[in-house]
Amino acid sequence: MRRELTRLNRRTLLASAGAAALSAVTGCATGGVSNREAVRLGPGATGPVQGRITAWAWDVAAQALKRMAEKFEARHPGTSIHVRDIGYDNAYDKITVGLRADTGLADLLYIEGQRLPSYIGTFPRGLHDLTPLVRRYAADFDRAAWQTGVSADGKVFALPWDTGPLALFYRRDLFARAGVDPASLKTWDDYVRAGVAIKEKTGSKLLIMDPAENDSLFPSLLQQQGQHWFKDGGKVALDTPAAVRALALIRELGRRDLIRWERGWDGLVTATKEGKVATAPSAAWWSGTLTGEMPELKGRFGVLPLPAFGAGGARTSNNGGSSLCIPAQSENPRLAWAFTRFLLTDKDNLVSMLRREGLFPAYLPALKDPYLRRPQPYYGGQRAWQVFADLAPHIPPVEYTRDGPKAADIAQKAVTAAGMRGADPERELRSAAKQLAGATGRKEAEAAHSGARDSAHKRLRRGARPATATPAARGGRPGAAPSRLVPPKRA
Amino acid sequence: MVARRPRLTHWIFAGPATVLFAVFFAYPLGASFYQSFTTTENGHTRWAGLDQYTRMFHDPSFLDSMANTGLILVVQVPVMIALALLLAVLLNQSWLRFRGTWRAVYFLPAVTTLVAYAVVFRVLLKTDGGLVNQAAEAFGFGPVDWLNDPVWARISLIASMTWRWAGYNAVILLAGLQSIGREQYEAAAVDGAGTLTTYTRVILPQLRPVLLFCVITSTIGTLQLFDENYTLTRGGPDDATLTPVLYLYKVGFQQMDFGYAAAIAWVVVAVIAVISFLQFRLFGRDRK
Numbered sequence: 003m004r005r006e007l008t009r010l011n012r013r014t015l016l017a018s019a020g021a022a023a024l025s026a027v028t029g030c031a032t033g034g035v036s037n038r039e040a041v042r043l044g045p046g047a048t049g050p051v052q053g054r055i056t057a058w059a060w061d062v063a064a065q066a067l068k069r070m071a072e073k074f075e076a077r078h079p080g081t082s083i084h085v086r087d088i089g090y091d092n093a094y095d096k097i098t099v100g101l102r103a104d105t106g107l108a109d110l111l112y113i114e115g116q117r118l119p120s121y122i123g124t125f126p127r128g129l130h131d132l133t134p135l136v137r138r139y140a141a142d143f144d145r146a147a148w149q150t151g152v153s154a155d156g157k158v159f160a161l162p163w164d165t166g167p168l169a170l171f172y173r174r175d176l177f178a179r180a181g182v183d184p185a186s187l188k189t190w191d192d193y194v195r196a197g198v199a200i201k202e203k204t205g206s207k208l209l210i211m212d213p214a215e216n217d218s219l220f221p222s223l224l225q226q227q228g229q230h231w232f233k234d235g236g237k238v239a240l241d242t243p244a245a246v247r248a249l250a251l252i253r254e255l256g257r258r259d260l261i262r263w264e265r266g267w268d269g270l271v272t273a274t275k276e277g278k279v280a281t282a283p284s285a286a287w288w289s290g291t292l293t294g295e296m297p298e299l300k301g302r303f304g305v306l307p308l309p310a311f312g313a314g315g316a317r318t319s320n321n322g323g324s325s326l327c328i329p330a331q332s333e334n335p336r337l338a339w340a341f342t343r344f345l346l347t348d349k350d351n352l353v354s355m356l357r358r359e360g361l362f363p364a365y366l367p368a369l370k371d372p373y374l375r376r377p378q379p380y381y382g383g384q385r386a387w388q389v390f391a392d393l394a395p396h397i398p399p400v401e402y403t404r405d406g407p408k409a410a411d412i413a414q415k416a417v418t419a420a421g422m423r424g425a426d427p428e429r430e431l432r433s434a435a436k437q438l439a440g441a442t443g444r445k446e447a448e449a450a451h452s453g454a455r456d457s458a459h460k461r462l463r464r465g466a467r468p469a470t471a472t473p474a475a476r477g478g479r480p481g482a483a484p485s486r487l488v489p490p491k492r493a
Numbered sequence: 494m495v496a497r498r499p500r501l502t503h504w505i506f507a508g509p510a511t512v513l514f515a516v517f518f519a520y521p522l523g524a525s526f527y528q529s530f531t532t533t534e535n536g537h538t539r540w541a542g543l544d545q546y547t548r549m550f551h552d553p554s555f556l557d558s559m560a561n562t563g564l565i566l567v568v569q570v571p572v573m574i575a576l577a578l579l580l581a582v583l584l585n586q587s588w589l590r591f592r593g594t595w596r597a598v599y600f601l602p603a604v605t606t607l608v609a610y611a612v613v614f615r616v617l618l619k620t621d622g623g624l625v626n627q628a629a630e631a632f633g634f635g636p637v638d639w640l641n642d643p644v645w646a647r648i649s650l651i652a653s654m655t656w657r658w659a660g661y662n663a664v665i666l667l668a669g670l671q672s673i674g675r676e677q678y679e680a681a682a683v684d685g686a687g688t689l690t691t692y693t694r695v696i697l698p699q700l701r702p703v704l705l706f707c708v709i710t711s712t713i714g715t716l717q718l719f720d721e722n723y724t725l726t727r728g729g730p731d732d733a734t735l736t737p738v739l740y741l742y743k744v745g746f747q748q749m750d751f752g753y754a755a756a757i758a759w760v761v762v763a764v765i766a767v768i769s770f771l772q773f774r775l776f777g778r779d780r781k
Contacts, residue, residue, distance in 0.1 A: 095746050102751070124749045126536040213641045214729030263641045265615070265726070408748040412554070418730045422641070437553055 051340040052080040055332070058097075059112035060090045062290055062359040063163070063324065067112075069358070070351060074344050081337055097121070101128040101329065109332040110342065115150035115323040116221070116406060118160055122153050123404025129159040130328040130335050136161055139347055146225075146397040147323050147364040160325035161346050162364035164355075166285030167394040168222055168319040170306040171292070174382060176204050176280040177304075184306055190251050193309040197260040197280070206280045208260035210270050211252075213418050218321060219283060220417045221410065223248035226319035227311055230400040231409035231438075237447035240413060241435035247311055249420050249427035256421035263422065271295055283308060285321040286390040290360025293380050300379065305386045307393060318393035323364065362390060369394060405442045412438045529755035538752075545756035555757065558728075558735040561647070562716060565736075569651045570711045576655065577662035577707065582692070584663065585670045596667070599660030611724030614653050615640070618725075643733035646726050650734050654721050658714070662707045669703030670696070705776045709769050716765050737761045 059067050064087035071083035086108065088096055094117060100107035101121065113121060122129065136158050140148065144165045151160030170187065177184050180203035182196045197208035211219060224230055227244035239245065255261050264273050273279060275296045282288060292303060307317035326346065328338045345351055352363035353371045363369065374387040416430035439446050532541040549555045583589065584596055602610070617624045618639035626636045639649045673696060681691040697704075719738040722728055728735035728743070737757055745754030 098746055098749060120749060124533065124536065128536075213731075214727040263620075263638070263730075265640055405748070408750070411743060411748065414729070415554075415731050422730065433553075440551060441548075 050080070051078060051337045053334045053337055054082040054084065055109035055334050055337050055341070056084045056086060057110035057112070057338075057341075058086055058088045058093070058108040060087050060093055062287075062361060063112050066355045066359040066361060067345075070345055070355070071341070073351075074341055077344075078340070083337075083341060100331075101125045104128075104331060107329040107331055109328060109334055109338040111327050111329060112163070113160065113325055113327060115147060115162070115165075115320075115325060116402075116410075118150045118325055118327075119402035120404040120406050122151070122159050126153065128330055130330050130332070130339075131157050131159060132161065132328070132339070133158045135339060135343075142347070142366055144364040144366060144394055144397065146320050146399040147325070149399050150323070150402055151325050151327070160327035161342055162323065162325045163346055164287065164323050164361040165364040165394060165397070166287055166320050166322035167362065167390045167397055168226070168283060168285050168308050168321055169389055169393060170308050171282040171284055171288060172304050172306060173206075173277065173280045173302055174304050175302050176200055176206050176277070179204050180280075184304060187306060187309050189313065189315070190309045190311060193281075194251075194254055194258065194260070197255070198258055200280045201258075201260060204280070206278060207262040208255065208279060209281055209283060210262050210264050210273055210279050211417075211421060212265060212270070213263045213422065214265060215414070220248055220252065220413060222283070222319040222321045223251065223311075225398055225400050226308065226316050228316070228398040228400065230402060231406055231413070232403045232444070232447075233401055234447050236401070236403050237445050238409075238435050238439045238442070239447040240409070240416070240438055241431050242447055244311075245431050246427050249416060249431060251311075252417060253420040253424055253427055257424050261421055275299070285323070286362035286387075287322060287360060289380075289386065293360070297380075301382045303381055304384055305381060305389045307389065316396060316398055318396050320397045356387070362387075362394075366395070405438075405444070408441055409438055412441070525755045525758060528752055529759050531752045533749075533751060541752060545753045546760070548753060549757065549760060554732055554735065554740060555737070557732045558737045558740045561732075561734060562718065562736050564647065565651060565654070565718065566712060566715050569654055570708065570715060572651075573655045573659050573711065574662060574704070574707055576659045577666055578704075580659065580663035581666035581670055584667050596664060600664050601660070602657045603661035605657075607720050607724060610653075610657065614649075614725060618649055640726055641730055643731050646730060646733050650722055650725060653725060654715075654718075657721070658711065662711065665707055666700065666703055669700050673699055701776065705772065708776065709772050712768055712772065713765055716761060716768070 057067050057071075064085055067083075067085040071085055075081055075083060097107065097111060097113065098121075102125070133156075139161070140158075143162050147162035147165045148158075151162065152158055170193075172184055172187075174184075177196075177200065180196075180200040182199055187193050187196055193208075200206060200208065209219075221230060224239075224245060227247070229239050229242065229244050231239060233239040233242070252261075262273060262279055264270050271291060274282065274292075277299075292299065308319060310317050326342045328335050328342070332338055345355075346365060349365070349368045349371060352361075352365050352368040353373050355361045356363060356368070357373060369391040374391050375385055376387075377383045378386050380386075412434050416425075416427070416434040419425035419430050420427050435446050438444070529545055530541060530543070531538050532544065533539070580599060584592060584599070589595065618626075620626065620638050620641065621636055623639070625639065629635075629637060637645055639645050677695055677699075678691060681695045686694065717738050718736040719742065722734040722736055723739055723742070726734045728739045738761065741754045741757040741761070744750050744757065
């Protein structure tokens, strides 16, 4: 009674969870369309595309889709593409419920790369298998981004749109005032040293982190070192030397009071706009926010390759990036695919979306466009896109699994504990790894600490899931994926 | 009157409610109960027995969320009920002017939309430049990291819940107070009781059923807490403000571990049932 009004929220929440259970009770598979013949989508289908589809996206992606839909419709009479901006906050709840209930989704979904593996793993029949259609494009896409849409058994369920190659955005004015030469930032140690000097001279901290949501720095630092939450065929990789190095860096930044903690996207944007921090280790898409939300800071920012873990380490990583995929429940997948191909495999369209919406293409031929080599006034005349284009091919591809969100959630505790309270990274990660192994029924990648773990966690396993945790894992596994679709390694 | 066989008319009247209940309450309840004994694996649902339930006892996040709820229950509910009682007594005074306005004002937070409430509190509690910190700094206190420090985040959560629900409970208690006639106060005065004695010995005992109602609904509300911590802190930092319902949302909707989420939901139901039963037995005992 006391919360009558708000209980309504909970009730709808629980009711939708219950509705989602419908398929479980009636015995039909939860993996998506199975008892309904999916509309055929393959190279065999011919004739002009027609009809109407809906596409779900948000923010700049929705803007880009709307703009491109008009162009597509003009070129293909008899088609109509309805783009809905579903907003970021509940987007994934909507998509999850739609996949689970096997109804109610759009024909085209925009999903971020780090979310994709968990959808593909949880709903293997929920999305259209695009393998026969996209095979010919495999070599044209960024390898790390491509990998997010590949299932454990090598099927491709999504086509990458944009990637998030990571670089270091820095404030030219603050660096100059502190007398720090940006070119001297080669390693994370240099970065911490520069941060101390900048804070002393200007009072600005070094970077912003979010205390409650963890899809930014820590996983990026892992990927920079060639691993993600899991490695070696789906084993928990939170307790590895690479993870300890990453968290030790965050603790060092916290210990020297160089981190500014801000909750949520708004906090991040506001604090950046107010010049509270001197740098942002962030992805190419951050540029769209800078130019869009803080035009008054024109000329203040520069872009550097990411500092490395030790000399010779990778100078970039990945954060975000997204793909388009077609739910199996779509009734017009042919039109959805035609539109997807038009958007994502056309150099000019991709360059136009980079220019207008700041979406950095995963389609490599687009990165050779002369537009990327132009100096940009916002970055003080620096060829900023070229920096990202040069870094993109060096993003270390990593292994993804469907348990990514769970790992992110559990690792978050370790990150805040080390960054805010200076807790011991090794101990925090050990307990996080243990918790993650227990929650997912997976083994730990490096059993250096204890051999008794596995038996202790057997009882906790989520049903028979471990039975399927065969070495191939649920995520795509670069190198070992049984698929010829993995593009060859680029130099 | 002799019971007659149900006729069509009966069903026409009872029908809509029955159908709605069956579709939107009975079915989801049954389905989620079933789901709590299953697990999903490569898109297939499989019977998992009690695994999802035993998992909880070894899950640090779930245990943290229960501990947080326990803390809120022990600290926030008594503070809020006491405050609500004080407000109700004040609002019941005959000398108070603009009584209707005051009552409406105290009730307003309970009907404010969640989004507005969250935005306002986030602005108030911002670490730098937030109104609360500006006021604190005026009195010489350093800026407090209201939402990003585990201890302060809990305090902020408790404060915002109290802000939102104290007035609501005060209005309910006020209704209870108004059912107590003036002659009781007069009789107490004639017997020589002071104001305090009148309230503790005469008024409060009669208010017991209403207090019980407030305590139980507040307890249930606390055990189901989701909105406040979802909007303010997302359960962070460091799981300091995580509650079972927020956790089940994360498990179900973000981690897509549906069976486990359903099991958590049913454990919350069981805990609510047990605590409510105990409260009835402890505080409602001398009802005739």
